[in-house]
Amino acid sequence: MSFNSTDIHSFRDIWVFCEQRDGKLMNTDYELISEGRKLADERGSKLVGVLLGHEIKDIAKELGGYGADKIIVCDHPELKFYTTDAYAKVLCDVVMEEKPEVLLIGATNIGRDLGPRCAARLRTGLTADCTHLDIDTKKYIDFLATSSTLDVANMSFPMEDTNLKMTRPAFGGHLMATIICPRFRPCMSTVRPGVMKKAQFSQEKADACQVVMRHVELSPEDLKTKVINIAKEAKKMVDLIGADIIVSVGRGISKDVDGGILLAQKLADAFGNGVVGGSRAVIDSGWLPADHQVGQTGKTVHPKVYVALGISGAIQHKAGMQDSELIIAVNKDETAPIFDCADYGITGDLFKVVPIMIEAIKETKNA
Amino acid sequence: MRIYVCVKQVPDTSGKVAVNPDGTLNRASMAAIINPDDMSAIEQALRIKDTCACQVTVVTMGPAPAEGMLREIIAMGVDDAVLISAREFGGSDTFATSQIIAAAIHKLGIGKEDMIFCGRQAIDGDTAQVGPQIAEKLGIPQVTYATGIKKSEGLVLVKRMLEDGYMMIEVQTPCLITCVKDKTIKPRYMTLNGIMECYSKPLLVLDYEALKEEPLIELDTIGLKGSPTNIFKSFTPPQKGVGIMLQGSDKEKVDDLVARLANKHVI
Numbered sequence: 131m132s133f134n135s136t137d138i139h140s141f142r143d144i145w146v147f148c149e150q151r152d153g154k155l156m157n158t159d160y161e162l163i164s165e166g167r168k169l170a171d172e173r174g175s176k177l178v179g180v181l182l183g184h185e186i187k188d189i190a191k192e193l194g195g196y197g198a199d200k201i202i203v204c205d206h207p208e209l210k211f212y213t214t215d216a217y218a219k220v221l222c223d224v225v226m227e228e229k230p231e232v233l234l235i236g237a238t239n240i241g242r243d244l245g246p247r248c249a250a251r252l253r254t255g256l257t258a259d260c261t262h263l264d265i266d267t268k269k270y271i272d273f274l275a276t277s278s279t280l281d282v283a284n285m286s287f288p289m290e291d292t293n294l295k296m297t298r299p300a301f302g303g304h305l306m307a308t309i310i311c312p313r314f315r316p317c318m319s320t321v322r323p324g325v326m327k328k329a330q331f332s333q334e335k336a337d338a339c340q341v342v343m344r345h346v347e348l349s350p351e352d353l354k355t356k357v358i359n360i361a362k363e364a365k366k367m368v369d370l371i372g373a374d375i376i377v378s379v380g381r382g383i384s385k386d387v388d389g390g391i392l393l394a395q396k397l398a399d400a401f402g403n404g405v406v407g408g409s410r411a412v413i414d415s416g417w418l419p420a421d422h423q424v425g426q427t428g429k430t431v432h433p434k435v436y437v438a439l440g441i442s443g444a445i446q447h448k449a450g451m452q453d454s455e456l457i458i459a460v461n462k463d464e465t466a467p468i469f470d471c472a473d474y475g476i477t478g479d480l481f482k483v484v485p486i487m488i489e490a491i492k493e494t495k496n497a
Numbered sequence: 498m499r500i501y502v503c504v505k506q507v508p509d510t511s512g513k514v515a516v517n518p519d520g521t522l523n524r525a526s527m528a529a530i531i532n533p534d535d536m537s538a539i540e541q542a543l544r545i546k547d548t549c550a551c552q553v554t555v556v557t558m559g560p561a562p563a564e565g566m567l568r569e570i571i572a573m574g575v576d577d578a579v580l581i582s583a584r585e586f587g588g589s590d591t592f593a594t595s596q597i598i599a600a601a602i603h604k605l606g607i608g609k610e611d612m613i614f615c616g617r618q619a620i621d622g623d624t625a626q627v628g629p630q631i632a633e634k635l636g637i638p639q640v641t642y643a644t645g646i647k648k649s650e651g652l653v654l655v656k657r658m659l660e661d662g663y664m665m666i667e668v669q670t671p672c673l674i675t676c677v678k679d680k681t682i683k684p685r686y687m688t689l690n691g692i693m694e695c696y697s698k699p700l701l702v703l704d705y706e707a708l709k710e711e712p713l714i715e716l717d718t719i720g721l722k723g724s725p726t727n728i729f730k731s732f733t734p735p736q737k738g739v740g741i742m743l744q745g746s747d748k749e750k751v752d753d754l755v756a757r758l759a760n761k762h763v764i
């Protein structure tokens with residue numbers, strides 16, 4: 131089998147690696163298939179998902195409902211649980227045979243293990259943790275016009291360019307960089323969970339989606355790692371990414387940690403069905419578990435309402451929440467940078483302000 | 498047994514970061530630190546060294562002043578250091594970087610029981626790519642996001658973190674493991690003895706001449722020019738317009754806020 135990553139004209143189609151755990155699709159699958167559809171339309175090509183696992187054929191078709199034209203299913207007992215060895219071998223084998231132009235992988239703990247391994251084997255570039263993707267140059271210029279301080283009107287762009295333009299934060303969010311991989315294929319990117327919007331599901335499209343089973347070759351020599359067991363966190367994880375209302379607390383709750391978290395929960399309840407998040411300072415202090423962290427090294431969220439209580443607004447925190455639809459900040463320091471991205475700011479002690487806010491919201495709702 | 502620990506010196510992005518008018522980072526404005534996840538990798542290696550006879554070698558690729566960082570790490574208890582440094586290597590992306598580091602380790606030799614530890618990711622790029630790419634180039638298995646590492650003959654038991662739990666993974670040696678921070682891994686301090694001795698321990702410098710003939714090096718995919726990925730544009734995000742600061746007593750501010758939210762049908 132001949133595979134040459136520099137023969138860039140022999141590569142076609144947009145591919146998404148679809149991750150499953152315990153036989154269930156991940157949210158990133160829906161997000162990436164939805165995003166991949168847009169890219170495939172920009173490029174005038176097909177969108178193909180690749181699903182690896184064991185006895186998972188039945189979950190494949192649903193992905194068609196979000197825009198996939200075809201799902202390639204690789205089924206093998208050794209693919210039941212993720213191992214780098216087995217997954218990298220199977221994914222690279224299909225890629226080498228079918229030569230996709232673009233390969234997107236969700237930047238989960240597993241995607242970030244698989245992506246670089248495959249990129250090195252395929253001898254191509256990989257861009258990590260992307261938050262925005264374009265193929266069409268005009269669309270990219272529109273994106274820059276709204277999301278950068280660049281003077282795009284006075285810049286020239288290669289309009290015919292069909293490289294995947296992969297944008298990601300760098301230096302902890304202080305800079306954004308758009309990366310291209312012009313000389314090698316596939317263009318590979320891991321994509322940050324929670325950033326790309328999930329499309330409307332269409333049953334008709336799901337029915338039309340083609341599901342193809344693919345023969346998998348794995349031998350014991352391919353496998354140098356073995357999963358002994360998988361342990362789940364005993365408690366239920368908080369769903370920050372799916373939440374409409376998030377009330378986050380920062381180090382500002384330090385004088386009464388439990389009281390502060392309780393206030394945040396009550397405020398979240400007053401808004402209706404909200405969840406509690408936290409800054410890294412709160413997670414590092416052990417006041418909230420790690421799944422509550424918002425920010426560069428936590429989750430990227432865009433709820434309808436984000437309330438920041440006693441959070442200074444470090445750039446790494448903002449990186450995870452500044453695209454929320456509406457931001458309310460309470461901080462006793464009027465110069466706190468969180469106010470720079472807040473729609474509404476209140477200077478004051480959160481322990482005094484929040485109880486009043488809870489009452490006022492309840493009153494308004496009951497009125 | 499030998500453990501290689503790959504580390505990187507990074508700008509401290511937690512403080513104030515200055516950006517040049519052209520949208521590049523003003524590195525001179527920031528302090529250089531040892532990448533935090535790499536500190537976990539060093540500690541994990543030293544813990545194994547505490548329990549059995551093994552050599553721990555710290556490896557970095559970077560400009561010549563990175564020697565200072567390597568001496569500090571030696572003072573923590575590491576045996577020797579390797580500095581990979583050449584103008585030709587500058588501007589390398591993760592593909593190119595991993596190729597060069599893999600070539601250096603290959604040159605030094607990787608035995609049946611040996612391991613390579615890396616930090617999961619560096620805070621300047623946050624890519625988490627270099628470790629797995631080194632492993633692939635050396636043709637050895639990898640485990641990423643490790644918080645626990647137990648070595649026995651020919652096998653290593655690794656606790657690998659997932660978003661909602663963890664996996665216990667058994668991996669054959671030689672292997673590469675990337676380490677994350679965890680409350681169970683507090684990096685040790687330099688010792689007084691370590692500091693006294695750190696300048697007398699071996700530090701090998703590998704430059705372009707030393708590595709260019711290595712079988713793992715492809716001269717056309719290293720450095721800024723050869724790297725598969727290139728920066729197309731870099732920019733600063735626009736500051737979102739400052740919103741409304743509510744005025745008055747706490748009660749007045751809250752009432753004003755709630756009225757506005759009700760108007761927008763948020764509540």
Ligand SMILES: Cc1cc2nc3c(=O)[nH]c(=O)nc-3n(C[C@H](O)[C@H](O)[C@H](O)COP(=O)(O)OP(=O)(O)OC[C@H]3O[C@@H](n4cnc5c(N)ncnc54)[C@H](O)[C@@H]3O)c2cc1C
Pocket residue numbers: 302379380381382383408409410411412423424425426427428429439440441442443444445446447450460461462463466478479480481510511620
């Ligand atoms: C590589 C890297 C990655 C990072 N990733 C993240 C990340 O993902 N998420 C994240 O959040 N951080 C992250 N950080 C850390 C970040 O730089 C900040 O240190 C952190 O966000 C600060 O948390 P904080 O705002 O809660 O605490 P502080 O900065 O200490 O702010 C506390 C705030 O509370 C206010 N306050 C105090 N008391 C009260 C009161 N009674 N009422 C009202 N206000 C009060 C103070 O005025 C202050 O503004 C990262 C850092 C690095 C280096």
